[in-house]
Amino acid sequence: MLKKIRTILAIVMLVLVTLLFLGVSWRINLWFGFVAKIQFLPAVLSFNVVVLILLLLLTLLFGRIYCSVICPLGIMQDCFSWLHGKFKKNRFSFSPEKKCLRYIVLALFVIMLVVGVTPVTTLLAPYSAYGRIVNTLFKPLYEMLNNALAHYEAQHNLYHFSEVEIWMRSVTTFVVAIVTLLALAVLAWRHGRTYCNTICPVGTFLSFISRFSLLKVSFDKDACKQCGLCEKNCKASAIDFKNCKVDYSRCVVCGDCLEKCKFDALHYGRVSKAPVAVEEKAETVDEGRRSFLLGAGLMTATVAMAQPKVKVDGGLAVIEDKVAPERKTPITPPGSISAQNMQHHCTACQLCVSACPNHVLRPSKSLMTFMQPEMSFERGYCRPECTRCSQVCPTGAIRPITPEQKTEVHAGYAVWLKENCIPLTDKVSCGNCARHCPTGAIQMVDYEGAKVPSIDTAKCIGCGACENLCPARPFSAIYVEGNVMHHLQ
DSSP states (O other): OHHHHHHHHHHHHHHHHHHHHHTOOHHHHHHHTHHHHTSHHHHHHTTOHHHHHHHHHHHHHHSSTHHHHTOHHHHHHHHHHHHHHTTSOSOOOOOOOOHHHHHHHHHHHHHHHHHTOHHHHHHHOHHHHHHHHIIIIIHHHHHHHHHHHHHHHHHTTOOSSOOOOOOOSOHHHHHHHHHHHHHHHHHHHHHSSHHHHHTOHHHHHHHHHHTTOSEEEEEOTTTOOOOOHHHHTOTTOOEETTTTEEOTTTOOOOOHHHHHOSSSOEEEEEOOHHHHHHHHHHTHHHHHHHHHHHHHHHHHHHHTOOOOOOBOGGGOOBOOOOOOOOOSSOBOOTTSOBHHHHHHHOOOOOHHHHHOTTSOEEEOOSSTTTTOEEEOOSSOOOOTTOOHHHHHOSSSSSOOOOHHHHTTEEEEEEEEOGGGOHHHHTOOOOOHHHHHOTTOOEEEEEETTEEEEEEOTTTOOOOOHHHHHOOOSSSOSEEEEEEEEEEEO
């Protein structure tokens, strides 16, 4: 019964998180956006004390059930392991805990989180790794299916589906997602939960607490026949059936061992005092050292704050794609407050990139802001009435703002490029940038016998409407530079 309940909850959680990143419907984000905010690391970075307390209490009560029920990356690894189990049964064996490797990775992760070195933290964060896999690899497949259905329905005068543009936002993120998926698939296929119990910083942190959980898997030595089925089916390699012991720091309470035991020798519940006393006595010195590391790690982490080309009607010509300009300062989304706040809080999960309806957000290529979202306006502009990225961000990297507040946030400022402006290069009138500026920051003035844009940077909010709608190709005659620190109008 324990395994069935755990499996149902895990499947529901995995489906909901996946739907968030696929962007199936905005209603799903509104109704089930909480599944992103109850992930451990986003809760730490957003200082969500309520969620953190609930997760810690959940671990103290049930053990590391977070890793097998709530964490989407852990559930995905269980899926790979389950598939292999259909071909090869009883393939696991007990192995000692890799203490040094686990603690080194955790210490490195915490230090990098505090310092703000994002490449390390973004690659190791489990929830974010899963988000990048879904958004980069699975979402294009979903969009292809959507477009196929839209094309089929259009032939029958039905319009339940509408075609969407499929495009790669970042080659770097695509490669990282592919490598991550393959690495996790191989590890889970061959060795079960190697990543969770050796590399994952969240798993290592929760392992400290799970040692003291109220409910645990324990042996009934009198009933045990030493068949070894529990050990051979423990994907965490946490069961030593010869000594009738369970490594509670790695046990994720999946229930596989309970299901496989034919002699009712394994039970999940409160462990009697006698065996616990002996076990704790044998590990007294080591527990003290680990508890110190736990306290230091938690305090430090908490302080850290931490498709095809479009053609014109009639097919007369191909509209040349815009090319992103070289910006001296990247533009972070309104609500991110500053580049520093984004750098210290964002784990590059790509949920905001997936939720952006205007195709403005894409992963950064810079090493210091590796795969974190930044704004670019080749395919759209940041509409003042849209605040979706701030509504879905689970870490506090993009704070929730209202449309009214967004119109007052100066995320950047427009810059005019004389050499690209078509009133001067082609001797034709334009004024597209001034007509579409939502804040009235652009006025057309006389210059060398032509009307060219004059920009009032005090009014410009950096929405990118001028850059996106400028007819100059491939480089716009007006582009947006970011503000390191956002300021209000």
